[in-house]
Amino acid sequence: MQVKTTNSSNLIVEQENIIAFPTGIPGFEELKRFMLLPEEDMDAFYWLQSVDEPAVAFLATNPFIFFPGYSFDLPDEEIKNLDIQNPEEILVVNIISIPRNRVTETTANLVGPIVINTRLKQAKQVILTGTSYSTKHLLFTGAAKKETSVAQGKGETKC
Amino acid sequence: MLILTRKKNESIMLGEEIKITVLDIRGDSIKIGIEAPKELTVLRSELYQAVREENTRAALVKQSVLEQLRKLQEMNKGQ
Numbered sequence: 001m002q003v004k005t006t007n008s009s010n011l012i013v014e015q016e017n018i019i020a021f022p023t024g025i026p027g028f029e030e031l032k033r034f035m036l037l038p039e040e041d042m043d044a045f046y047w048l049q050s051v052d053e054p055a056v057a058f059l060a061t062n063p064f065i066f067f068p069g070y071s072f073d074l075p076d077e078e079i080k081n082l083d084i085q086n087p088e089e090i091l092v093v094n095i096i097s098i099p100r101n102r103v104t105e106t107t108a109n110l111v112g113p114i115v116i117n118t119r120l121k122q123a124k125q126v127i128l129t130g131t132s133y134s135t136k137h138l139l140f141t142g143a144a145k146k147e148t149s150v151a152q153g154k155g156e157t158k159c
Numbered sequence: 160m161l162i163l164t165r166k167k168n169e170s171i172m173l174g175e176e177i178k179i180t181v182l183d184i185r186g187d188s189i190k191i192g193i194e195a196p197k198e199l200t201v202l203r204s205e206l207y208q209a210v211r212e213e214n215t216r217a218a219l220v221k222q223s224v225l226e227q228l229r230k231l232q233e234m235n236k237g238q
Contacts, residue, residue: 080197
């Protein structure tokens with residue numbers, strides 16, 4: 001099977017690399033199959049590429065690299081839904097958004113982690129309740145501050 | 160949309176397993192109790208909507224910004 005990806009290269013899909021999203025992803029409920037493709041030379045980033053809709057791919061990150069204190073309780077119902085038997089079979093990635101291609105304003109959605117059962121190749125975007133996380137957490141806080149201070153006419157770069 | 164009028168302490172059943180009870184009414188706020196099977200996710204709809212909108216925005220991220228992102232990540236590491 002071949003899939004045309006957003007960077008217009010053809011990708012051979014091995015059945016075993018397909019991750020099932022039985023309920024889709026909010027906003028893309030009809031897309032039930034994705035692949036997690038590591039971005040070359042960037043250890044913290046992945047493309048979550050739709051198998052069924054080549055135009056849809058999300059950039060995602062390993063949250064623990066940018067947000068070392070990130071933690072949440074996986075609700076019991078999600079442990080059951082994803083049939084998780086062992087914490088070691090869980091992989092968490094978070095979708096990234098870049099407003100108007102301004103990379104300094106890159107944010108990660110920490111309230112909606114993608115939780116993958118690597119044993120079953122099954123996943124879900126879990127929406128966390130009762131946490132202070134939101135859909136937008138800046139990845140590069142230093143860079144954003146630096147750019148802001150330049151924009152305000154203060155040429156100093158202290159960070 | 161089905162519209163039902165309920166008073167305080169009255170309930171609605173959705174199927175046989177989901178029960179929604181009006182617990183309290185104060186001004187324009189209503190406290191609702193939900194009894195549902197554990198495997199069912201119960202969410203405030205605005206949170207679901209926020210995630211949905213964020214996903215829609217995220218799907219617009221293009222391959223072409225990666226080079227910039229890579230540089231920024233390296234700068235960040237260097238600090």
